[in-house]
Amino acid sequence: MKALLPFIAAVAIFAPQQPPGTLYDEAKVPAIVLPDPLVMNNGERVRDARTWSEQRRPEILEMYRSQVFGRVPAGAPVVAARVDSVDTRALGGRAIRKLVTITFGRDPDARTARLLLYLPSGSKRPAPVFLGLSFAPVQTLSADPGVPIEGQWERIPDTKQIARAVPVDSSRGTSASRWQLDMVLERGYGLAAIYYGDIEPDFADGMRLGVRGLPAGTGGAEPAPDEWGAISAWAWALSRAMDYLETDRDVDANRVAVVGHSRLGKTALWAGAQDPRFSIVVSNDSGEGGAAISRRMFGERTRNLNTAFPHWFCGNFKKYNEREAAMPFDAHFLLALVAPRALYVASAEEDLWADPRGEFLAAVRAGPVYELLGRKGLGTDAFPEVNHPVGNAVRYHVRTGKHDITAYDWDQYLRFADTQWR
Numbered sequence: 001m002k003a004l005l006p007f008i009a010a011v012a013i014f015a016p017q018q019p020p021g022t023l024y025d026e027a028k029v030p031a032i033v034l035p036d037p038l039v040m041n042n043g044e045r046v047r048d049a050r051t052w053s054e055q056r057r058p059e060i061l062e063m064y065r066s067q068v069f070g071r072v073p074a075g076a077p078v079v080a081a082r083v084d085s086v087d088t089r090a091l092g093g094r095a096i097r098k099l100v101t102i103t104f105g106r107d108p109d110a111r112t113a114r115l116l117l118y119l120p121s122g123s124k125r126p127a128p129v130f131l132g133l134s135f136a137p138v139q140t141l142s143a144d145p146g147v148p149i150e151g152q153w154e155r156i157p158d159t160k161q162i163a164r165a166v167p168v169d170s171s172r173g174t175s176a177s178r179w180q181l182d183m184v185l186e187r188g189y190g191l192a193a194i195y196y197g198d199i200e201p202d203f204a205d206g207m208r209l210g211v212r213g214l215p216a217g218t219g220g221a222e223p224a225p226d227e228w229g230a231i232s233a234w235a236w237a238l239s240r241a242m243d244y245l246e247t248d249r250d251v252d253a254n255r256v257a258v259v260g261h262s263r264l265g266k267t268a269l270w271a272g273a274q275d276p277r278f279s280i281v282v283s284n285d286s287g288e289g290g291a292a293i294s295r296r297m298f299g300e301r302t303r304n305l306n307t308a309f310p311h312w313f314c315g316n317f318k319k320y321n322e323r324e325a326a327m328p329f330d331a332h333f334l335l336a337l338v339a340p341r342a343l344y345v346a347s348a349e350e351d352l353w354a355d356p357r358g359e360f361l362a363a364v365r366a367g368p369v370y371e372l373l374g375r376k377g378l379g380t381d382a383f384p385e386v387n388h389p390v391g392n393a394v395r396y397h398v399r400t401g402k403h404d405i406t407a408y409d410w411d412q413y414l415r416f417a418d419t420q421w422r
Helices: 002-012 049-067 181-186 232-249 265-272 302-308 315-320 332-338 354-366 368-372 408-420
Strands: 079-089 096-102 111-120 127-133 152-153 162-164 190-195 253-263 278-282 342-346 396-399
Touching: 049 096, 049 265, 049 315, 049 332, 049 368, 079 232, 096 232, 111 127, 111 181, 111 232, 127 232, 127 265, 127 408, 181 190, 181 408, 190 232, 232 253, 232 265, 253 265, 253 408, 265 278, 265 332, 278 408, 302 315, 332 354, 342 354, 354 368, 354 396, 396 408
Parallel strands: 127 190, 127 253, 253 278, 278 342, 342 396
Antiparallel strands: 079 096, 096 111, 111 190, 152 162
């Protein structure tokens, strides 16, 4: 039973905390007035791309750094990458597999993360890549026997301490449905992933074991109210993975998409908002604190986030508990930070906790920024039929099913990449 704990946890991590009284009735959603991303803090309207890029966009970034995710401290931990192995005949010759160790900080306090990178075999050109964080160690992405196995972080019931579980060979491929590696490779794309626990374990007291606990991070002290939470640390690590991808001659660094599901969808949005090197940003069921409009008060609320997961966001975000209307921003501001790059927002019909209509509304309301920058947004404000994607440079779908990332989702993201990159 002990050996199964880490992979039971990988499933349980998706279980939402839905208290009694959660609003799921559209008829009871309050009338809301959303702030305009094209109106600056001084009240002046943004009318050209230069004003957006030089003035308004930095204002919104500062809002999210100081009030939501927290800023990375000056002099963040040093980072280095080392290629440990390359197999040009992985997966029966269908892929090139690279194992890369990314080191954060210096010995003796350094943290290490394993980046697993698959590229399609036979390509004569550098491959475009989808990059994301995984909820479990990277051997769970496929049954590939060439990937070393690692244990997942867990809390030991008797001692309440956080520790790495014993690696289990049967864990190989247990998350394969969420990554669709075969589909990605067959379509000519690469896939790269890091276990998010390698950056910081996802526990309220996990900071001391992650990059935020390093001497060049917060040094193990409680972060200041505007300093990085765990999502900001995970997003920062995605950019450090991008640093490596830029050095890999087999990767087309101009065509890298950052993708994430649930809390890691929030992470992908924040990484993509800050780092313009990600040319496509994909949010899958990211919900409250991600792509969903908070003012709707539908499904998960800010208070739920900050109570169940107090380590995800910066301390200042807690002042918006039960006060979403007081935010000088909302989710459409976060989505607008991706403009003019390509953005895909996806929801699931049964995932009311993540508020599919709120995610769609945010995508709609980010549209004027895309249009200002010369790109077409969703092109509609009518909520689409299930399994009928809509949009242009901003794209959206709501699929059948529950909170998950599925083959249907991946098929849409790959089709979107085809249109944006080819």
